[in-house]
Amino acid sequence: MDQWTAGNATRRAVLGDEHVDRATAATTDFTADFQDFITRYAWGEIWTRPGLDRRTRSCVTLAVLTALGHEKELAMHVRAALRNGLTTDEIKEVLLQTGVYAGVPAANTAFAVAQRTLAEISAEAGEATEDRG
Amino acid sequence: MNRQERYEHGMRVLEQVDGEAGQRVVGSLADVSPELGHQVVAWAFGDMYARPELPPWDRQLVTLGVLTALGGCEIELDVHINAALNVGLTASEIAETLLHSAVYCGMPRAINATLIAKKVFAERGLLPVTNVS
Numbered sequence: 001m002d003q004w005t006a007g008n009a010t011r012r013a014v015l016g017d018e019h020v021d022r023a024t025a026a027t028t029d030f031t032a033d034f035q036d037f038i039t040r041y042a043w044g045e046i047w048t049r050p051g052l053d054r055r056t057r058s059c060v061t062l063a064v065l066t067a068l069g070h071e072k073e074l075a076m077h078v079r080a081a082l083r084n085g086l087t088t089d090e091i092k093e094v095l096l097q098t099g100v101y102a103g104v105p106a107a108n109t110a111f112a113v114a115q116r117t118l119a120e121i122s123a124e125a126g127e128a129t130e131d132r133g
Numbered sequence: 134m135n136r137q138e139r140y141e142h143g144m145r146v147l148e149q150v151d152g153e154a155g156q157r158v159v160g161s162l163a164d165v166s167p168e169l170g171h172q173v174v175a176w177a178f179g180d181m182y183a184r185p186e187l188p189p190w191d192r193q194l195v196t197l198g199v200l201t202a203l204g205g206c207e208i209e210l211d212v213h214i215n216a217a218l219n220v221g222l223t224a225s226e227i228a229e230t231l232l233h234s235a236v237y238c239g240m241p242r243a244i245n246a247t248l249i250a251k252k253v254f255a256e257r258g259l260l261p262v263t264n265v266s
Binding site for chain 2: 061062066089096102
């Protein structure tokens with residue numbers, strides 16, 4: 001399997017088809033090379049490596065994004081973390097642990113982002129249930 | 134727990150996780166800011182690290198991710214790479230964690246952290262690191 005195909009499969013498994021379809025649809029001539037790069041490098045080269053499982057990679061990713069204050073990416077990776085098997089309690093603990101090392105403001109922001117994202121996921125699940133009913 | 138009990142509890146956790154390296158950092162603060170030394174032990178280890186919801190293995194990964202992402206944390210990376218080995222992570226898993234971080238914090242900080250890991254691995258006779266892939 002080539003790197004792009006492997007990366008695309010892993011990206012879809014971690015971020016979900018809906019997210020990747022949206023990103024693909026939004027791709028322009030200007031952003032196409034970047035989409036290609038992250039699919040091959042971040043997803044095809046790194047996330048597909050066997051050295052750490054996806055749950056562990058999610059822990060590290062949440063920590064780095066919290067430390068650097070990347071709120072939008074953090075929201076995306078809270079969803080990914082749940083998909084990769086972290087529980088909401090474990091996500092909370094990851095963010096608590098970062099409070100000591102990245103500082104309270106970074107953790108405070110991360111808690112707000114994660115709280116909002118978990119509420120969105122919960123609301124979406126409610127809507128899906130209503131749709132079926 | 135009162136102040137003294139939290140410190141004593143934290144010191145027991147610190148000794149298990151960081152061994153002598155952690156105590157050296159705390160000791161080095163004794164004549165300049167003993168309160169900071171106290172708080173590292175009491176809060177980072179007594180209050181946070183000992184929480185059962187996330188095992189030490191995961192906490193070390195999260196901590197390495199944050200320290201790598203922030204940059205300028207070479208002294209702490211030295212301590213926490215030793216700690217990661219102490220709680221059961223392998224040299225290969227640590228190298229993989231820093232490789233993964235590179236995607237999210239950029240390659241320069243991952244290189245800096247990996248060169249600290251190299252120093253620690255050399256001190257503990259763990260070079261060369263054999264990757265799983």
